[in-house]
Amino acid sequence: MQELAAAIRETARKLLEEKTVDLVIGFASGSLPLRSTPCFIRKPEDAAKLVFDAGCENNLANYLRQRDEKVAVVAKGCDTRAIVVLLQENQIKRDNLYIIGVPCQGMIDRVKIDALLDGKDLLAAEVQGEAVTLKTAAGEKQVALVDVLHDTCKTCQYGNPVIYDVLLGEPVKPRQADDFADVKAFEALSPAERKARLTEEFSKCIRCYACRNACPMCYCSECFVDCSTPIWIKKSVDPADNMMFQAVRVFHLAGRCADCGACDRACPMGLNLRTMTRKLVMDVKELFGYEAGVNLDAKPALSEFAFDDPQPFLVKE
Ligand code: SF4
Ligand code: SF4
Ligand code: SF4
Secondary structure, three states, rough: OHHHHHHHHHHHHHHHHOOOOOOEEEEEEOOOEEEEEEEOOOOOHHHHHHEEOOOOOHHHHHHHOOOOOEEEEEOHHHHHHHHHHHHHOOOOOOEEEEEEEEEOOOEHHHHHHHOOOOOOOHHHHHHEEOOEEEEEEEEEEEEEEEHHHHHHHOOOOOOOOOOOEEEEEOHHHHHHOOOOHHHHHHHHHOOOHHHEEEEEEEHHOOOOHHHHHHHHOOOOOOOHHHOOOOOOOOOOHHHHHHHHEEEEHHOOOOOOOOOHHHHHHHHHOOOOHHHHHHHHHHHHHHHHHHOOOEEEEEEOHHHHHOOOOOOOOOOOO
């Protein structure tokens, strides 16, 4: 990863020096191990701040809209899928974008790491292949990378960028395919059980909207939750309105969700948002054979209509 980070810095420095772009968006180190922060570089000498490691989990496609300047972005597989959707929706211009593609073997979930450390502070973490060494004041511990990845990354099929101007590093192999077992288990519940499960989950939501703000595809100039005429949902939190917010958010992402997991990771209350977003990912894949952001030339599933489109949802309870 150190070599990949060095290649990113060198590419960014050159792009700025040669004035190919005005801005490079990448990652800088955070204040804790396995934490990084989006970083905006305008001067070649500042390219030295860029890093790339298993803590670079933000989807940087979120920062590309509404820019007139020429921008380069460091993009993992899921970031490039989001970029493809934004290009298809005319939210960004390909001519103004330089994509620094980086293969990604997955981002580490700090919550899973903390659970392994028995309350000790993580001082450093190093990923070597499929193993991670965790350093605490009590010593070192080795864990398998796959055991501490974010759930999204455990089943990622698109770790390699699907679109790029330059590809740095070595391609990675797809991980185990998603069998949507949790979604199917949820669907197997009775309507009353599903409602009880959702009510319990959504009673935790504090409506901070971090999930919405972290998503590159959630870009309406006025979100329905902020409308005052009409008022769709109350400002105060209650499970029914919280559920309505998520139901609308998720439906707006049908056929557009790049399954990057950014919404789920952003939630400070630990709500399980992935089962809902992946329900739509699964349905769109099964019904229309379509995965969002994988192919720039493919027509988005919900942008076209055919008389023989499958419509089982019209009669399902
Ligand atoms: S979803 Fe895939 S590309 Fe995105 S961070 Fe995880 S492994 Fe990397
Ligand atoms: S991030 Fe979590 S707590 Fe905040 S609005 Fe979304 S679901 Fe609710
Ligand atoms: S809904 Fe969540 S998983 Fe899907 S693209 Fe948005 S942030 Fe990523």
